[in-house]
Amino acid sequence: MPAPGKHARRKLSRLSRGLVVASTGGAALALPLAGAATAAPAAAPAVAVVAAQAPVAAPAAAPAAPATYTVALGDTLSGIAADHAVGGGWKKLYEDNKAAIGDDPSLIRPGIELSVAAAARQAAAQPAAATPVAAKAYADNLDGWIRESLDIMARHGIPGSYDGIHRNIMRESSGNPLAINNWDSNAAAGTPSKGLLQVIDPTFRAYHVPGTSLDPYDPVANITAACNYAADRYGSIDNVNGPY
Numbered sequence: 001m002p003a004p005g006k007h008a009r010r011k012l013s014r015l016s017r018g019l020v021v022a023s024t025g026g027a028a029l030a031l032p033l034a035g036a037a038t039a040a041p042a043a044a045p046a047v048a049v050v051a052a053q054a055p056v057a058a059p060a061a062a063p064a065a066p067a068t069y070t071v072a073l074g075d076t077l078s079g080i081a082a083d084h085a086v087g088g089g090w091k092k093l094y095e096d097n098k099a100a101i102g103d104d105p106s107l108i109r110p111g112i113e114l115s116v117a118a119a120a121r122q123a124a125a126q127p128a129a130a131t132p133v134a135a136k137a138y139a140d141n142l143d144g145w146i147r148e149s150l151d152i153m154a155r156h157g158i159p160g161s162y163d164g165i166h167r168n169i170m171r172e173s174s175g176n177p178l179a180i181n182n183w184d185s186n187a188a189a190g191t192p193s194k195g196l197l198q199v200i201d202p203t204f205r206a207y208h209v210p211g212t213s214l215d216p217y218d219p220v221a222n223i224t225a226a227c228n229y230a231a232d233r234y235g236s237i238d239n240v241n242g243p244y
Helices: 014-018 077-083 089-096 117-125 142-155 162-172 201-207 219-234
Strands: 019-024 027-032 068-070 113-115
Touching (some): 077 089, 077 201, 089 113, 142 162, 142 219, 162 219
Antiparallel strands (some): 019 027, 068 113
């Protein structure tokens, strides 16, 4: 106990009297006290210690697309091409599998194996699509149907002009999208010609263009499928000037 009238003074060691410890970010730095009897050498600057970060894991690779597809009842080449994002559409799919399909692309038998891997790789290699723009509006009449079909044809590389399409429509159906031929040889065989460009069902299914209706009476789907068929057989709908 200290003597009365005196204050106890805490004793400091020689090292404590000469130095005070400052801590910044976990690194200790010894600094001399002002008025210390002996000048201490300048301390080396503190070195910031950065914790090593674990390497960022690379994103997992997307699962590989199936290499083959087994044809089911009701399938069409255009539908399969659309489902597997085939670059080049049903024509590319047919070209890659002609040995399995045969000479008629509209007749694909359930159970046959189609190779879709090469087509899928081709589609994946294409650059990303540009930012989509607002959908274009078309009039719900013959002029609007032809113009919408022409835009779809342009995206799929199908040739044809407004005049060529209009000329053939007026000859085949007079512009009636519900026209049907119930008297010629196609009708006798059970496949009457339908729609603006009078397409029979097997031809419509074989040359249907993805993104259009599956209804052969739909004006845009009918025009686009007919032009796709005409391009394959005659080079363009513009080259058709009679029954086709």
